[in-house]
Amino acid sequence: MTLSERDGKVIWHPYTQMQTSGLPVAIVRGEGARLYDEDGNEYIDAIASWWVNTHGHAHPYIAEKVAAQLKKLEHVIFAGFTHEPAVELAERLLKILPANQSRIFYSDNGSTAVEVGLKMALQYWHNRGQKRQKLIVLSNSYHGDTFGAMSASVRDLFTEPFWDLLFDVVRVDAPVEGKEEEAIAQLAGAVGRDDAAAFIFEPLLQGAGGMIMYGADPLDKMIGICREKGIPTIADEVLTGFGRTGRFFASDYLSNKPDIICMSKGLTGGTMALGATSCTGEIFDGFLSDDKRKSFFHGHSYTGNPVACAAALASLDLFEKDETWKNILGIEVQHRHFLSRITAYPRVRNARQIGTIVAFDVVNEEETSYLNELRDWMNDYCVGRRIIIRPLGNVMYLIPPYCITNEELERVYSILCEMLDEISSH
Ligand SMILES: *Cc1c(COP(=O)(O)O)cnc(C)c1O
Numbered sequence: 126m127t128l129s130e131r132d133g134k135v136i137w138h139p140y141t142q143m144q145t146s147g148l149p150v151a152i153v154r155g156e157g158a159r160l161y162d163e164d165g166n167e168y169i170d171a172i173a174s175w176w177v178n179t180h181g182h183a184h185p186y187i188a189e190k191v192a193a194q195l196k197k198l199e200h201v202i203f204a205g206f207t208h209e210p211a212v213e214l215a216e217r218l219l220k221i222l223p224a225n226q227s228r229i230f231y232s233d234n235g236s237t238a239v240e241v242g243l244k245m246a247l248q249y250w251h252n253r254g255q256k257r258q259k260l261i262v263l264s265n266s267y268h269g270d271t272f273g274a275m276s277a278s279v280r281d282l283f284t285e286p287f288w289d290l291l292f293d294v295v296r297v298d299a300p301v302e303g304k305e306e307e308a309i310a311q312l313a314g315a316v317g318r319d320d321a322a323a324f325i326f327e328p329l330l331q332g333a334g335g336m337i338m339y340g341a342d343p344l345d346k347m348i349g350i351c352r353e354k355g356i357p358t359i360a361d362e363v364l365t366g367f368g369r370t371g372r373f374f375a376s377d378y379l380s381n382k383p384d385i386i387c388m389s390k391g392l393t394g395g396t397m398a399l400g401a402t403s404c405t406g407e408i409f410d411g412f413l414s415d416d417k418r419k420s421f422f423h424g425h426s427y428t429g430n431p432v433a434c435a436a437a438l439a440s441l442d443l444f445e446k447d448e449t450w451k452n453i454l455g456i457e458v459q460h461r462h463f464l465s466r467i468t469a470y471p472r473v474r475n476a477r478q479i480g481t482i483v484a485f486d487v488v489n490e491e492e493t494s495y496l497n498e499l500r501d502w503m504n505d506y507c508v509g510r511r512i513i514i515r516p517l518g519n520v521m522y523l524i525p526p527y528c529i530t531n532e533e534l535e536r537v538y539s540i541l542c543e544m545l546d547e548i549s550s551h
Pocket residue numbers: 234235236237239267268269270327332333361362363364365389390
């Protein structure tokens with residue numbers, strides 16, 4: 126039996142209709158931007174394995190650091206105890222995060238990093254004896270799959286079975302081009318509510334909502350309005366962190382810095398599961414008290430896992446190399462050329478880019494939901510040609526590892542162009 130067939134008997138995969146989906150491709154090895162399946166086929170990973178990988182697969186330097194840490198200390202309880210990788214990682218994150226950030230809280234993934242951020246903001250008010258429990262969120266938001274994160278996300282078909290169980294939030298439009306003033310006005314109204322607790326947003330790029338991009342200026346104004354009213358702001362940088370938008374964090378494009386920042390995906394270079402939530406001294410101080418009830422009673426068994434922290438430290442070492450930033454800039458330039466190439470296609474709309482991410486909509490005459498056939502057709506077209514992509518409905522996008530070569534990227538572009546030729550000819 127092949128690995129795929131064995132999988133088909135025992136595994137339940139994420140985001141997958143197990144009755145109709147075919148067997149998964151079994152990957153046995155990775156190197157750089159390439160992955161190899163059990164039959165020896167070579168794939169280009171054009172979406173960084175669900176947006177996490179930054180320096181390439183099975184990176185030898187990260188592997189070496191992880192192996193060394195494994196032999197020294199694999200894990201220890203993180204309440205009452207600490208260890209070098211966690212402390213050093215917090216020190217180094219605080220050096221690259223916006224200067225107003227002063228503490229790091231660890232968790233396991235993007236959703237938990239968001240849960241931590243939400244709970245910090247909500248309990249911040251509780252500790253001050255104020256009943257403020259309404260979150261302000263953006264339209265089309267995605268913050269993860271746990272209940273708090275689902276509540277803060279758009280109500281779409283993915284969360285429909287749980288709608289009645291999700292807590293109410295106040296939604297304002299994302300400040301996309303042409304809607305900036307409206308979005309800012311809506312935000313100002315929401316912040317004026319006497320139960321407003323916090324404003325959470327994906328800075329500059331709404332990923333799962335459809336790779337929607339918007340400018341730093343309106344977001345800056347929105348954060349400024351929150352600051353005036355003393356409402357904490359939470360930047361979900363789970364996707365945008367670690368170079369994705371061309372700078373370390375999307376918040377680096379802002380002059381008004383968020384109070385809380387959620388990180389995960391690229392944090393370990395895509396090697397291991399780790400989440401981190403940073404906050405300002407003001408948020409942190411809101412939990413200091415002689416009263417134990419004001420403590421932040423949140424934690425996970427693997428909080429601050431030393432091996433995951435070691436992977437993150439190794440990844441940060443690689444970010445200190447000029448080469449990494451040269452690669453990021455190189456991808457930005459190549460993407461820009463690609464954008465001008467594809468705008469000529471009649472079925473392409475809204476070709477857009479931020480940093481290393483390029484996206485465009487493929488117009489479907491019939492309808493444009495995630496469930497549509499065009500999406501599956503495009504996915505199969507590319508994967509069949511050994512390019513790993515994962516369209517969001519009719520939205521095509523690339524999020525390559527930074528180590529992807531010019532040739533690999535050109536190969537991805539040409540497959541996409543061939544695909545668009547084929548679609549246009551129908
Ligand atoms: C992926 C993502 C999450 C959830 O992270 P997981 O590690 O998948 O739980 C949260 N927020 C944003 C913006 C994301 O892109």
